[in-house]
Amino acid sequence: MNSPSTPDRDVLVDIRDVHFARAGRPVLQGMRLSVARGRITVILGGSGCGKTTLLNLIGGRLRPDRGEILVDGQSVPSLGTRALYELRKRMALLFQSGALFTDLTVFENVAFPIREHTRLPESLLRKVVLMKLETVGLRGARDLMPAELSGGMARRVALARAIALDPMMVMYDEPFTGLDPISMGVIAQLIRNLNRALGITSVVVTHDVAEAMTIADHVYLIGDGRVIAEGGPQAMQASSEEHVRQFLDGLPDGPVRFHYPAADYVDDLRHPGSRA
């Protein structure tokens, strides 16, 4: 699907014909997508198809080779350092690993962005941090160190840190990976609540179809560095396009091959030296 979508609502992130290559290997080839303000946009795609690269491009941590990336009307690649850092304060990113600061307690982790960017008095800061922790249900864990948290808890703390400065948008990088069903449900519910209650625009990058479909307002399926299909969750479920079916039904072979492109199998077996 190559025509740019024309959402009826205000567009917060607009990606227009973006090309990006890493070490000579094309990752994005003519990517076009837009994120509607105040909605949950889910970007589905297989591992290594450039989903995280896309988030890095939106966050200005990578520059596209070609194409335009607009966030809230500003062109991200042409922003100066200071303007970029200002913009980043308003768009939080939730890392796959949580990326909590391991030498700070849960409380200090959440307090970190607030301390960095504001001059709140300590008593008010404490209230704000506890409020954020309460939102993710971990007020009681405030004195723990990140090493003492389970995977799901660490991600919730990271979410509390991400929303500490009340950003306009939160980008979630694989928020469901490696979690048990309960933690997964908790995270999904949090994403939905934050979106509904605070009006935070959410971009969720994931390969977890089931969870993605329950929270999405709009779904993009990407592959080969392009948008393969897009639509509402129901429309996607009903689609008969073979890429969509392969991805949603988890078929091992289809338009996406089971075998990674490789040298001849027999040659590989015969020449143990050519491992590199």
Added chain:
Amino acid sequence: MTARQVARFEIETGTAAVPASVNIRCTGAWTVQGIAPVEQPLTAVAQTDAVDCVIDASAISALDTAGAWLLHRTVRTLEQRGARTVRIIGLRPEFNTLLQLITAHAATAEPAVLPKVSLLAGIGAQTWYSLIHLTGMLAFIGESAIVFLRSLLHPRRIRWLPILHNLQTAGFEALPITGLLSFLMGVVIAYQGADQLQQFGANIFVVDLVGLAMLRELSPLLTAIIVAGRSGSAWAAQIGTMKIGEEIDALRTIGVGPQELLVQPKILALIIALPLLTVFADITGVIGGMVMASNMLDISFQLFIDRLEVAVSLSSFLTGVSKAPVFAVIIALVGCFQGFQASGSADSVGRQTTVSVVHSIFLVIVADALFSIVFNWLEL
């Protein structure tokens, strides 16, 4: 399957001088754990010139892909040697299925020629890699300089708490080890010099020897090497771990420059701490020499100190101490830079930490050599 079950085979050959038929009777467990003992002998057997070969596989108790592949290879080798018929008999049906699967996937293809990298290409690639590394380092130095200049314009943005923390860990906590090693160095120099000086009755000059050697050269160098090993490596590991754990990315996302938070405080702290440590090392080194001189050469402490005033000028002391801030910048920059180079896995943190120590000690010694030349030039 127990580990003791191994593959075995027996050979029955025809009676003629050039055997017309070979019967290989396979027994035991032909599995990945079991086939090692038979692999070599079987290769030798397969070199036969026999025309009719029968592999009796009826007594094979277990077969996995490795064993099936070995059977397949044996058959193929025999066929390539010119055997007219090669048969496998008595293989259980489930094993036969496996053998057929292996045969289907082990197609016969001509060996591919490995691309050979010429010596010149290798040198070129290595040079290119080094150049990229060098430009990375230069970019890092430039970035640090910009952050430094910016904080000179806005002194409010300097992070004093991390500076104090680094002063304590890299400076104060290094006092005992620096003092002890420098003391021992003073002892060693006095001890080595005493023997020679005694022969000429020039005992008193041990003061000149210890004083000049320690103050001008050894204590700045020794201190820098200790700090590179203690703190430079620790910083490389700290930043490397943060890089691996995406903490550096998280900082950027929050809108905090990692240079500002992680690198600059370390550089500033070390610029303060290293000269102070060097002065401390000067003192303990001279004390070490003093103790040795009074023991071996009967030079009293009073006499030693009186002579020290004459022997060591203020400029000698200052040349030594003035090197320390430069060494500090080298150690902090190299340590932090190598930390940022870590990527991928925890394994690379260890590698970069080692590299940081090697590079910073190397660069400190190179800088020291340059200082010697410059000071000689300026006749200091």
